[in-house]
Each structure stands twice: as structure tokens, then as C-alpha cells.
Amino acid sequence: MVYRYESDEDAFMEYPEPGSDRSVLGAGPPPPAGPSPSRFPTPSLPRANTVALPSAAPAPVRAAAQVSPPPAQLRAPAEEQPPAPLPPVEPPPPVQPLSPVEPPLPAGRSPRGGGGRLWQVVVGGAAVLALLALCGLGAAALLAERDRTPQATPTAQPGSAEVEAQALDSRETDQAPLTAKELFPGKQLVVADGEPAYRVLKSQSSASCAVAATGEVADLLVRLGCTQVVRATLRTPDGDHLVTTGLFNLTDRANAERARDRIRLLLDEREGRFRGMAADADSAAIATAPARVGWQVRGHYLAYAVVVRSDGESIRSGDTKAREILFDTIELHLNRGVLERRADGGTAGQPTDEGAGDTGTQDGGE
Template sequence: MVYRYESDEDAFVEYPEHGSDLSVLGPGSPPPAGPSPSRFPTPSLPRTTRVAPPPAEPARPPAPEPARPPAPEPVWEPAPAPAAAPPHAPVDPSAAPVAAPPPRRGGGRMWQVVVGGTAVLVLLALCGLGGAALLSERGGDLITPPTDQPAAADSAEPEANDLDSRDTDQVPLSAKEVFPGQQLAVTEGQPAYRVLKTQSSGSCAVAATGEVAELLVRLGCNQVVRATLRTADGDHLVTAGLFNLTDRASAERARDRIRQVLDERQGRFRGMAADEKSEAIATAPARVGWQVRGHYLAYALVARSDGEPVRSGDTKVREILFDMIELHLNQGVLERRADGGVAAQPTADPDDGTGSQD
């Protein structure tokens, strides 16, 4: 091992011990007088880090035959004394030992690089998965066959009632359709009404007077089909029929206005006499009812056969109105016309559209 001495004192050895490497100088050789200069010159290299020298050891001149091979360290050639050497003498890099660089303390930075790289990889993986899912979803939408029929069925509005307008119900009414025979059995097991006379007219004014007739014409009524009937016991006469208006809206406007006109006695429905025995239906005070289904206004008026006024609590008159308007005209004639109940429009109780007329 070759050491670099920092001063002459580090190289001074006064009496080497017996058996040391310095005993090769031979017995009886006196030690050199005064401090011995170092045998090896001090290299002039830029020092980045000053390394503290090891403890001083006696100077050991080279032995003729070293007892052990020296460590694989570079050997410097002898040079003049250190005092005569220039402060910065050039040194051959191939011969000068290169101090080992201090270990770099990059462990923390290395961990940061590793953690950062891992985070980037995870982020890229997540982005790849999200993009794959999005492409898969879009691809599923693209290859899904169109289902026009179910979508149309879900989003389509309910079909309009065939009876809501004359545009969808263009076939005119007929007397045979509304009153097909001379006997009208409304309820099974109950006595039938006897049909005295039927009429189908393109002028709605023949079935009404005053403002009622004007209202019907103004709202587009172009047909009325009616009949006069007698109850099985002969005590009451009834004229019932259907007004054919433009659409449901016009029929509802007529329904709402008729009550006010009747209360103000500005018009009335006309009863149709079939013979002298049925004159009371056209002249006597009567009880009247009406209701709307589609673009039709169904009505009926009931009078006593003897011409006497109808009592307000006469339940028989209420039953006749219900039979004619609800059971026969609505659930019978118009239901068949709507083709087996396709139009499920609820109807109002005839009591909601009833009144009296003189």
C-alpha cells in the first residue's frame, strides 16, 4: 500500500521495531540523520474531496524482494523532491491513480422515477380501457339492428277515435241503422218500445227551434236521424235521435250551450208527432236529455201521452231517457258504428244533460 504523506513528520520513524519490514536495511545501519524526506512525490491533481490520511506509519523503503505482492495499484515513478516539484506539475493520466467517485445518493430520485413511471403506466392503461369500452359501446349501437316497429309503437300517440270527426266517419247515418224495426227492445227481459215514426233529414233545424236550431247549424250539423216511440204501457211518448256535427269539439260546444239556451227559453228540441194520438210529444211540456260521443249529439225528450206536465220526481221519465240515450243510441248504435267498441270514449250520465222544455 502506498500512502501520501502530508508533512515530513508523518514520514519520520526513529527506531523501527525488530521484525518490521524496515529491518531489511541491515543490522547496524544507523538511522538517517534528521527527518527523511518522502520517497514518493506528491502528485499534483485537482482535489475534489480531501480524504483524511490514515495514521502515520514508519517510512518503508522498497525491499529487494517484497514479501507479498503489492495490491494492484498504480506505481508512480520516482521524481525529484517535493520541494523542487512545481505546484501543479502535469501528470500522466494513465499513470496517475484516479480517486473513486463518491457514491451518488440517487436512491430517492430513483424511487421518484419508478413511482412516476408506474403512475403513467396505470393512467395509460385506464385510458386504454375507457377507450375500449367506449368503442365497444359505440360499436354495439352501430351493429344493433333497427327496431322501428317497437319504437313507433312506444312513441306513437293513441289513435284518434273513429267517431271524433266526419273525416274519419264519412258514412252518413240512416234511419234503418238507428231504428231498425218497429219494436225496440233496449234491455233483455224488459218490455220493448214501439216505434211510431222515423225520419232522416239533412236539415238539423227541423228537430229544434230558436237558438238551439241556429246553434246546431252554426256548428256544422248536416244531418239528423230521429224517431218517435211509445212506451209499452202507453203512458209516455219519446222522440230520440242523433245530430251529426263536424267534429267532437263542435259537438261539445253544442252540448255546453244548449242548457243555457233552454234555461233562458230561447229555443227547444222539437218532438215529432206520428199521428193524432201522439200530438202531445210536439205540444206538451217535456223532459229532455242529451250527451256527446265523437262528433254526434244524442238527445231524447219525453212527454206524457195525456199532455199533462211531467212531474219533477217522475222516475219513469228518467228511466226512459237513460234507455234511449245511453243504452240504445250510445252503447247500441254508436258502439256498433265504432266497430265493436274500438272507441272507448266514456259517456256522461244522461242526468248531466237533461232539462225541461215547455
């Protein structure tokens, strides 16, 4: 332990000689060996470099004659003696970085990860290029074979030019006149397979179109070059209605369309009408009873029909039966039947004109 004197009095205190009868500080037990305590408190000193000494038995209390050695023989202060050097501390060995643990490869896989995949890509690309090259060679061989094969020249079908030239748009290209046998070949008229037949009461072919119309309607047809009308009077399968239907033969398609549009106005103004043709006394109502009429254009022909009730009564506006009769006679029989056969026979090649613009209906009477 290091002790530091804090005053001169403590520093020059005398110690009795050995064998002397003097006592220190009078009676009482002799003071303990070692320097006298300081009168001033001594601050605690850090013990960072203190070396622990082995414990020893306490020193026996000496008599007054036994004193500590003189100050000159005291050991040097601890700070003057350098502390014993500590053994050098070896630095810990450097920590080696852990290598990532690769998962076990499945059976049959090569341990060459990236290299194996690169090899597969190269082999796959080479296979694709080889396949494309083979396809190109095959296509080139086909083209070369086709070039060596003589091309067959299309041959014109017989009669195709005549069909183009002989259209239904004009009487000049469709010069064959209509006949009653062409329109109504027998006493029964079947408009569709499986449907009951209409009964033909009377048929007629006339060079005067005025016999089939009255008033301004008849005059209009004559002015537009109508030279022929073929018509017939039929009785419906149930016998409840009579119908007169036929074709007007005009000069060309343009005049037929003018007649179609003008007739609508004339019928609305009651300045003329289509005329029904009576066959006998039982069919007299076709000429006098209120009627439902319709008309349609194809080429230079104007198809029409007049429908009345057999008992002479008026046809109600919601009568669907009258509409069916008009469709059967104008569209199914005259258009898709007569005129279609005429086109297929080499005298026409125009498509069918259908729709509200080409068809008209009208209620009328005397």
C-alpha cells in the first residue's frame, strides 16, 4: 500500500531507539507499526494496477523499543516501480466466412449447375435452327415442284357469258315472253313442299296491262312500257280466301321500280287499284270485295296479288292469313319459283329483290 504524508510534523516524527525506555505519546499500548495516521483524510486512490499479495499473518505488536526502519530504508513508492508487464494477449484467429451450403441435387442431375443449363440452351437452339432449316428446304422443294407443274387454265363454263348478258334487268336481255303455262302449269299450285295446294280457278295472258288495273294505276303501267300481264285466280286450301296474282312485264328495272313507288301513292289516294279476275259466280267476290294487295319488283317484272274473303266481307287489319297468302303467291311462287327458274334457265342472272322497299300492301275495294 502506498501512503503519502500530508504534513511536516508527520514526516519528521522521531522514533525511539532500540532498548530506550521512552515511550511514544505517553502511557498506553504502543502504536502500531508503520507510519502514523494523517490528520487529514486521504482520498481513496484507484487500484487499477494493484497486485494482490498473498495474505500473511498479522504482524505482532512490538514494544515501544521496536520501531520501524528509518525512512531512508523504506521501499520506493509504487509509482516509481514499473508494474510487471502482462503477458501479451494473442489476437483471436480470424473468422473464416461460411460457404453457402448447396441443396442436394436430385438423382440423375449433374453437379454442374450453370454450365449444364448453358449446354442445354445451346443444344436446344441448335435443334430449333435445324428444324427451321428443314422446313425451309421442304417449302423450297414444294415451290420448285409447283413451278415445274404446268398450271391448268380455268375453262369458262358453257353458258356463263350468256347468263351474264341475259339478265332480268331489261327486256332486251330477257326477250322471251311470259306464258300462262310457265306461271300456272296445272290446276294445283304447291308453293312449298309439304304445304297444301292452292286450286287454280282461271289463268290468263294478255298484251294489255290495263285489263289487270283501273284508273291511274292502269295508265301508269302503260306509260312505263308494260306490254304483257299474266295472271290467275286461285282459291286457298281452306276455301276462305280468293286471290288473283301475276306478273307485269315492263321495259326495264328502272321503270318497274318507278311503278312500284308510284302505285303506293295512287292506292293511298284511291286513284286506281289492281283488279281481281273472277272465274265463275263462286269467285265473283274477287272483283268486288274489299281487298288486301301486295306487289314486289325483280328485274323488269312487277309481281302483284289481290286477296279477298270468299264471303265478300272486309279483311281485318290484323288478319295474318291474308299476309300468309300474299307471301305464298308473290315471294314463294312468282319470285323464288317462276323468276328463279327463268334465271336458272339462262335468261337472267339477277339476285332476288326483297324487303319492304320492294314490296307493298294495300287494303282497298270498289
